[in-house]
Amino acid sequence: MYNITGYYEADTLAEATALLAEKPKLELIAGGTDVLIKMHGKAEDTELFSLRKIKSLEIIRKAEDGTIVIGAMATFARVFKDPIIREMIPILTEAAISMGGPQIRNIATIGGNVCSGATSGDSASSLFALNARLKILNSLGERLVPIQEFYLGPGKVALKPGDILTEIRISPEDYQGFGGHYIKFAMREAMDIATLGVAVTCKLQGNIFDEIRIGLGVAGPTPLRCLEAEEFAKGKDISVETVAEIGKLAVRSTKARTSWRASKEYREHLVEELVQRGLKIALVNAGGAELV
Ligand SMILES: Cc1cc2nc3c(=O)[nH]c(=O)nc-3n(C[C@H](O)[C@H](O)[C@H](O)COP(=O)(O)OP(=O)(O)OC[C@H]3O[C@@H](n4cnc5c(N)ncnc54)[C@H](O)[C@@H]3O)c2cc1C
Numbered sequence: 001m002y003n004i005t006g007y008y009e010a011d012t013l014a015e016a017t018a019l020l021a022e023k024p025k026l027e028l029i030a031g032g033t034d035v036l037i038k039m040h041g042k043a044e045d046t047e048l049f050s051l052r053k054i055k056s057l058e059i060i061r062k063a064e065d066g067t068i069v070i071g072a073m074a075t076f077a078r079v080f081k082d083p084i085i086r087e088m089i090p091i092l093t094e095a096a097i098s099m100g101g102p103q104i105r106n107i108a109t110i111g112g113n114v115c116s117g118a119t120s121g122d123s124a125s126s127l128f129a130l131n132a133r134l135k136i137l138n139s140l141g142e143r144l145v146p147i148q149e150f151y152l153g154p155g156k157v158a159l160k161p162g163d164i165l166t167e168i169r170i171s172p173e174d175y176q177g178f179g180g181h182y183i184k185f186a187m188r189e190a191m192d193i194a195t196l197g198v199a200v201t202c203k204l205q206g207n208i209f210d211e212i213r214i215g216l217g218v219a220g221p222t223p224l225r226c227l228e229a230e231e232f233a234k235g236k237d238i239s240v241e242t243v244a245e246i247g248k249l250a251v252r253s254t255k256a257r258t259s260w261r262a263s264k265e266y267r268e269h270l271v272e273e274l275v276q277r278g279l280k281i282a283l284v285n286a287g288g289a290e291l292v
Contacts (some may be wrong), residue, residue, distance in 0.1 A: 002039055006047035013054060013137060016164060020049070021139035024161035030073055030112035033104055057111070057166060060084055066172030072111025072165045076100065079110055079123075089170060090285075091180035091199055095126040098184040101191045111165045114150070117157040117222075124151075124223035125199035126182050128215030131174040135167040144169070151222035177203045178211075179286025181278045185270055187261060194218055195262050196270045200278035202233075204288050209233040212246065212279065219271055220255035226275070228252050238283060240291055247276040 008026060010016040020026060026049035029035050039046055051057060057073035060082045068088055070079065079085055080096035099105060099113070099122040113121045114134065124147075132147045139162060150158050159165070180201035186192035197217030203210040212233040214226040229249035236242045256267035280291050 001041065002036070003042060003045055004039075004048055005045040008047065008049045009053050010049075010051075011053050013056065013164070013166065016049075016051065016054060017137060017139040017162070020162040020164070023047070023049075028115075028164065030109040030115075031075065031107040033100075033108045034112060034116045034118075051164070062088070066176070068170040068175070070110060070168040070170075072114075072167060073109050074111075076105035076108055076110065076113075076123075077102070080105065089126075089130060089175050089180075091126045091129065091182050091201060092123070094182040095122050095184075095197075095199070098122050098182065098194075104191070110168060114147070114168070115157055115159060115165055117151055117153075117155045119151075119154065119220065119222050120194045120197065120218050121223070122184060122194060122197060122217075125197040125215035125217040126180070127168065128223050128225055129180065129199040129201045129213040130170045130215075131213075133169045133171075134165055135169060137164050137166045138162040142166070148225065154221045175201075177286070178213075179203075179282050179284065179288075181281040181285060183274050183278050185274060193261075196267060196274060197223075198271070198274040198278045200275060200282045202279060202282045202286050204238065204283060204286050207238050207288075209236050209238060209242070209283075212282075214246075214250055214275055214278075216250070216254065216271065218256075219253075219267060224253060224255075226250040226253040229275070238288060238291065243276050243279050243291060246279060247272040250275040 029048045029050050057071040059071045076096045076099045086093050113123045133144045178201045183198045184194045185196040199215040202212040217223045229246045251268050251271050256264045258264045
């Protein structure tokens with residue numbers, strides 16, 4: 001059962017930040033697919049504050065400077081269908097359709113996914129590879145936080161009481177010219193949480209890697225980037241050997257652990273293999289030739 005002792009709503013962000021300044025202990029609720037599960041059976045009183053009525057938070061747009069701006073309350077169904085995301089950052093379209101089933105995607109939001117702080121969150125690895133920045137608002141003002149600094153530990157994120165995540169922003173230099181691919185590895189085809197999430201993007205210059213980015217979920221307590229492998233790839237020939245070395249080096253950035261879903265060793269094997277598979281598809285999506 002739920003011990004909900006109050007329920008609040010606001011129509012605008014100004015009303016929302018004012019209410020949170022007055023009542024910082026209110027628990028924010030977006031789609032509720034994580035927050036209600038966490039609350040189930042908990043004894044302490046909880047007052048919920050729903051962001052559902054703030055329609056401006058659902059908008060996905062491309063700003064004049066090319067930055068892609070995704071409202072925190074955009075559902076995964078909306079992210080999946082959005083034409084800007086499909087055209088500019090299709091890796092996020094792939095991540096969105098891999099998340100949950102149709103009912104969950106219709107209600108769960110991308111902002112809630114990020115704010116839950118789960119390393120298994122399906123948006124996380126792609127947003128890491130895209131260098132996403134998070135716009136956070138409270139009654140005192142707003143700040144932009146790089147996603148790599150937002151995840152602090154399992155279920156812990158850099159939000160203070162009164163903070164609202166309003167937008168996820170992706171700059172043009174983080175997607176223009178890149179091809180990408182997201183692989184969700186789960187123990188079954190049907191709805192399941194990722195055993196490993198692998199997002200790879202790359203930019204090519206003829207037959208060399210100009211830049212690659214590897215974002216991983218469930219390879220550590222928080223999502224992470226494989227910086228050693230990324231650094232190694234710069235300026236290297238695109239070959240099966242280079243891709244194999246990138247897969248090996250990617251494992252060095254992980255902090256995988258054994259859980260009931262998979263052993264540490266199995267996860268590391270998956271990292272090495274799936275980074276290679278992801279990169280081979282990403283490089284074709286970036287305009288390169290297929291590697292056989
Ligand atoms: C059946 C089922 C299947 C699932 N499958 C998957 C899956 O395949 N992949 C996956 O990644 N997840 C999965 N999930 C987990 C969950 O659906 C996602 O994490 C979802 O994106 C959470 O979004 P929400 O809008 O429901 O967040 P909520 O539950 O409303 O909120 C989650 C947390 O974020 C905070 N919050 C929400 N929005 C904001 C905001 N704008 N600013 C500040 N704080 C905020 C809330 O206070 C709460 O702490 C599944 C859940 C269920 C129940």
